[in-house]
Amino acid sequence: MATPGTTAGDVLGLIRGHKAVTRADIRRVTGLSRTAVTLRVEQLLEHGLVAERAEGGSTGGRPPTRLAFNPESGTVLAASIGASRAQVAACDLVGTVLTESEFAVPSTGDAQAVFGMAAEHLRRLMAKLPPEQSVYGLGVSVPSAVDIATGHSLAAGTGVGEVAVAEFFVEQFAVPVRVDSDVNVLALAEHRRHPEVDDLLVLKTSTGIGAGIIAGGRLQRGAWGAAGDIGHIKLGGGDDRPCRCGDRGCLETEAAGWALLGRFTDLGRPLSGLPELAELARGGDPDAVRLVREAGRRIGEVLAAAVNLLNPAVVVVRGDLSHAFEPMVAGLRERIYQYSSALSTSNLRIEPGADDAPTGIQACAAMILDRILATDAINALLDDVRH
Known part of the structure; x- marks a missing residue:
């Protein structure tokens, strides 16, 4: 039967x-x-x-x-929108990037303008595809909490603010759109790479700081999509500096990329961006090593509580500052092992994203592929074709 x-x-x-x-x-x-x-x-x-x-x-x-x-039977679009730059791509139906581009995100905070730039770049990529190639969907990540049900970003004052992200892109491309925070998308991608690990934390250290949480094999978003927003936890013993969220004394003011670049400028050494800072740290520049290691310590103080609470098996460090992994992880380990229980850290692994780890755009593509290739979606697609 x-x-x-x-x-x-x-x-x-x-x-x-x-x-x-x-x-x-x-x-x-x-x-x-x-x-x-x-x-x-x-x-x-x-x-x-x-x-x-x-x-x-x-x-x-x-x-x-x-x-x-047959992965060549269609295309999905992907847009990984960060606080300082964005990457977009057209991918086949297994997530292989066919064509891609990147642009700098203006510091004006105008989300609609940024999304408009992303849409224009995506249209240019679509023009390079064979005319008969169907586009089935678009996966988007943004640097803020997201209401997964509506596709609205939620974190006013940081990232892109409160914007109807999914609605914007649906109007532009008339395809299914799936939106999530950048760190959640990376957490889902890392979980696919570690299918044997049911409890995993992904720490993104870039312009901002966030954590993606896989617990019991499932992504944890929290009641309002704000799970893992560790960058705005208040620190004790800090300088009570103003944060870009409008508050003061957040972890980001001590350890986020934007704060570290400001410290370098204060030293009379303005940098072009976080990739340059990471390169200096890898090369042993004393100022860069010191600042990145101290950032790791401050992040480790906050992450230690998450290690005790969630007991992950693996912490994967992603983002621009992960490219200065040695000084960053030295600070992280110092504080995590100092402040977490011995039981929680007895077999804990802290590792960088692997060289073959999915990029932000590949993770966005995987996110929308999960939706459009789901059983119900395929049945609906075939039914539309018959009728």
Whole structure:
């Protein structure tokens, strides 16, 4: 008997997951009849989502036809919008970047202008694609908390402020849009790279500071999307400096990229941006090493409480300042191991994002692919084509 609800979308999921590579496999896994399997596979073939190849072994006669997901059958767009720069890309249906561009984010704080720039860059990328290539969706990350249900950014005074992000891009491109905070998107991507780790923290140290939390195998957003907003926790013993959020004494004022660049300017050494600061620290520049290590200590003081509370197995450090990993992690480890319990840190790993770790735009692409290739989305797409 066929499994109830076994649809073309379910079959595509089996093929994508390599759980079924022939029609016989599909019949065996699902219990569907030969006719039902043929109907579903033909739907996927007609839409280009699946390709078939005459490969594989055979006990005699014609070898079985193998089925494979066709990532070239469509495109998704990705926009990773940060506080100081943005990256956009067009990707295939496994998230491989086909074409991309980058632009500096103006310091004016005009979110609509930034989104307009992103949309224009995306349209230029789309013009490079074959005209018959369908665009199925857009994944966007922003440097602030997000209401995942509405796609609105929430953190007024930081990042992009309170803006209807999803609505803006839906109006521009008329495709499904999924929006989340930049650090949450990275946390989801890192969890895919560490599927065996159910408890994971991703620390993003860039212009701002944030944490993405995977607990019990699931991303934790909190009641209002503000989980992991550690950059605006108040520090004890600080200089009570004003923060870009409008408050004073936040962690960001001591350890965020914008604060460190300000310190360098105060030293009479203005820098072009955080990549230059990270390069100086990697090269052993005394001022850069000192400031980055102290930033690591201050972040570690805050992160120690999260380590005690959440007991992650791994802390992955991402963002521009992670490229100065040695002085940064030296400060982090010093304070985390000083302030956290021995049990919480007994097997804790603190590591940088790997060289092959997904970039921000690849993580955004993966986020929207999860949505558009979900069973229900594929069934709706095929139903629209039939009608």
